[in-house]
C-alpha cells in the first residue's frame with residue numbers, strides 16, 4: 001500500500017533523512033523508534049507533505065506518487081497523521097473543524113464520551129486551553145471520522161494517562177485491519193502492546209535495523225547505540 | 230446583539246446601555262459621548278468595496294464603560310481608522326480590539342488613549358491585529374498613549390503578520406484546500422476578537 005523508496009529530506013539545507021526505504025501494507029503496524037532528533041517526525045511530515053521539506057525519492061500510496069501531490073491532495077488520498085504537537089486554533093470549534101468530513105454528529109458525541117473528553121468538547125474552541133492528553137485524544141477523534149488509508153501516529157502516547165492509553169489501544173486494535181500504520185513512540189512497552197508486525201530503528205536519518213517485536217527487547221536491554229552492533 | 234441602530238448622524242450621546250453595529254464606510258467622523266455609568270458596546274465594520282477613512286472619538290464620563298470592536302476585510306481596498314479615546318471621568322473603562330485582514334489591501338490603525346492628570350482609576354486596553362494574506366498587502370499601526378497619572382491600568386498590543394504556517398499545514402493535512410484553510414483561519418481570527426482580553 002505505502003512504498004517509500006530512497007527518501008531523502010532536506011530541511012533548511014540540512015540533510016535530515018538520508019535514504020529511507022519502507023513498505024507498509026494494509027493491516028500492518030510498523031513501529032518506528034529512535035533517538036530524539038533522529039528524524040522520525042521529519043519523515044512523517046515529509047510523507048504528509050510539508051512544503052518546506054525538500055523531499056526526494058518516491059512515496060507511493062497504492063501506486064500513486066505522493067511527492068507529486070500537495071498536502072491537501074495527499075490527505076484526500078488517505079494520508080492521516082496524528083501530530084506530535086497538535087496546534088490550538090482559537091476561534092473555530094472542535095466539531096466545526098471536523099464537520100467537513102463528518103456530518104455524523106451523534107457518532108462524534110459518542111466518540112467524545114468513549115475517549116472520556118468533556119461533554120462540551122464539540123463546541124469548545126479547537127484545542128484551546130486543552131491539556132496535552134486532550135489534544136492527543138482530539139487527534140484520535142478526528143481519525144475516527146476521516147477514514148484514511150495510511151495512519152501515522154507521531155508519539156500519540158505521550159501525554160496520555162493509563163486509562164486513555166487503554167482506550168486508544170482498543171481503538172487502534174479495532175481499526176487495525178482497515179489501515180496501514182506507522183506508529184512512532186519512545187515507549188517500547190506501548191509499542192509492544194500494539195503487536196507491531198514490524199519494528200524499525202531510525203538513527204541519524206536512516207533505518208539501521210528492522211525486525212520483529214524482539215528488536216524492542218534488544219533496545220530495552222542495550223539502548224540504541226549498541227543495537228545491531 | 231440586542232439592538233441594531235441605523236446610524237444616520239455622527240454624534241451620539243449614550244446614557245444607558247447600548248450595543249450596536251456601525252458601518253464606518255458611511256462616516257468620516259463619529260463622536261460618542263458615554264455618560265456616567267452608561268455602557269456601550271460598539272461593533273464596527275466597513276461594508277462595500279470603497280476605501281474608508283474614519284475617525285472615532287470617544288469620551289467617557291465617570292464610571293462609563295465602552296467596548297470598541299472592529300473587524301475589517303480589506304480585499305483590494307483600504308481602511309484607515311483613527312480612534313481617540315478620552316477618559317474624562319474617573320473609573321471609566323475602555324476596551325478596543327480592531328482587526329484587519331488584508332488581501333491586496335491596506336489598513337492603517339492609529340489609536341490614541343488620553344487620561345488626564347486628575348482622572349484616576351481608569352482602565353483602558355487597546356489591541357490591534359493585522360493579517361496580511363499576500364505580499365501585496367500592507368498594514369500600518371500607531372498606538373499613542375497620553376497617560377498623565379499613575380493610578381490607571383493601561384495596555385496596548387499590536388501584531389502584523391501572515392497566517393500561522395503550522396495552522397495552515399494542519400488544516401491542509403486534514404484535507405482542506407489552501408483557500409478553505411485560509412477562510413477558516415480568517416473566520417477564527419474574526420471570531421476571537423470578542424473573547425480575547427489582554
Ligand SMILES: Nc1ncnc2c1ncn2[C@@H]1O[C@H](COP(=O)(O)OP(=O)(O)OP(=O)(O)O)[C@@H](O)[C@H]1O
Nearest residue numbers: 011012014016034035036037038039040041042043
Ligand atoms: N525546521 C527545521 N529547521 C532546522 N532543523 C530542523 C527543522 N525541523 C527539524 N529539524 C531538525 O531535524 C532533526 C530531526 O528532527 P525530528 O523532529 O524529525 O526528530 P524526531 O526523531 O522526531 O525526534 P523526537 O523523538 O524528539 O520527536 C532534528 O535535529 C531537528 O532539530
Ligand SMILES: [Mg+2]
Nearest residue numbers: 040041042084
Ligand atoms: Mg518527533
